[in-house]
Amino acid sequence: MTGRAQSWVAHLRQGGTTPWLAWRGDMSADPPTGVVPGAQQLELLRRINLARESSAGPRGGHDGLSTQLADRVLAAPAAGRGKADLPLMGLETPTFGAQPVDPATVSAHELLRVASVLLADDLVALGADPVRTTWARPWRLRYRLVGDPVLVAHWREDLASRGRPEGGPRPFLVAVGRPLDELLAHTWTQRCFETGSTPWTEWLRFWRERDQLPARADLPASARRWGARRPFVRIVTDHDRLPRQVGVRRLPLVRVPGADQAELARRIAAVVGLRVPAHERPALMRTLQHRIPDTGTAPAVVPAREREWVAASAARMTREISRAGYAVVGDLAALAPRTEPPAATGPGVADQQVLDLAIRMVVDPGWRAADRRVERSVER
Structure with missing residues (x-):
């Protein structure tokens, strides 16, 4: 035998x-x-x-x-x-x-345990893409971006490449908001592409059981954490008016990674963390975020059983912003979760979808090409 x-x-x-x-x-x-x-x-x-x-x-x-x-x-x-x-x-x-x-x-779950090791080794061998920057314009508006992590991470890179990095003396704190269910999904997604995370439903349950919001999804807490005084805080829910808050005419559109991309990145991040020092992992994972193939899968969605807690948390955050007296660019009602969520409100993306993406990346190494850098340009 x-x-x-x-x-x-x-x-x-x-x-x-x-x-x-x-x-x-x-x-x-x-x-x-x-x-x-x-x-x-x-x-x-x-x-x-x-x-x-x-x-x-x-x-x-x-x-x-x-x-x-x-x-x-x-x-x-x-x-x-x-x-x-x-x-x-x-x-x-x-x-x-x-x-x-x-x-x-x-099971696909078991096969993904092997595939994630292969892709993590490929990513470490590839190395991190260089960050595109240029000299800082002395006349630029001083700002600091917080809030929606997926959008903020992309816009920080874009603004830095145009000579308008965040920071500087007495910056305006610009908090990018959106419906809280999407904000939570984006927070978990971006964490998968930085340091890794627990699975989506476990991550949500962790915060719901503590009745707290993660730091980057809690806009008033972000303002307090940076010590920003009330006149220097802007809560932005109307993204069409955001470019003016950071001193530019326009900002690029950003496509939020699909649930299968985020789940695969989460698994790869766990292995990358064993291959390189902790401070090197975020840059490698951001490289993966730019290069991972797009499958057209929708981003992660808050399950129906968590929506009551999300709605209560959004109402609480809205009250905190109103009491603090922060300037609002847009409407605070836009922080409420969507009343008609997508139909896909199950426990998360299927392992088979994630495995299909992993095999696609193993079979076609084009994502590792030197000039390969996927621009996300579908949704803000």
Whole structure:
């Protein structure tokens, strides 16, 4: 049986796509010797081979680059709390630990544990994209941007590249607001593309159980944290009027990453944190945010069971802003959660969607090209 397993490994290394239970043990190939890889690695490699076939058609041969990728997949560990690889069904049954499985039944969650390691290693090897800046205009308006993390992160980069970085003496604090359900989703999304986070629903539950808002979603708390005095604070809910608050004529539109992109980034960030010092991870993850392929998936959505708490939190934040007397550019009513949320209010994006994106990135390395930098330009 070990010989049959080793011949199947050789089949997969050569680009094969036959499932394990359908493999009849063709021993004509020169099978590798040694320990048989785990079921997660083997099934992921088979699915990568399927994706390569569907994207480029059947191949007449198997090049060295493909073999190198296959070896990387088979040697990659499965990220996550030191869990052992799953043994292959049909081999000797271990007396303890994980039981053998049919690779075809391995969940997308388990396959993502291996795929995230591959992508994290690719990202670390790629390195962080340089930040585009230019000399600061001495006549620029002094400001500091807080609020919606996805929009603020993109606009900070854009303004710095135009010679208008934030900061300076006595800056205006400009807090970018939006409906609180979206603001929470954007806060979690941007955290995934910086230092990583817990899964979306767990993250929301953490804050709901404490009846608190995360720091970057709490606009009045941001003003207090920066010590901004009332005349120097602007709460902006009308984004069409935001450019004037930072001293420019226009700001670029920003597309919020989809839920599958954020979830994959969250998993990759956990591995990147083991590969590089903590201070290097945010720059690498921002590079991923610029380069990750767009799938058209909608951003994360607050589940229906959390919407009552979100509405109460939005009302509380609105009262705090009114009592503090901060200037409002727009309407504070815009901080209330949307009354008609999208239909997708389930627990989050499916693991299979995230796995499809991960395999796409493994198969097509175009996102690692030197001049590859995806501009997000759909939604503010």
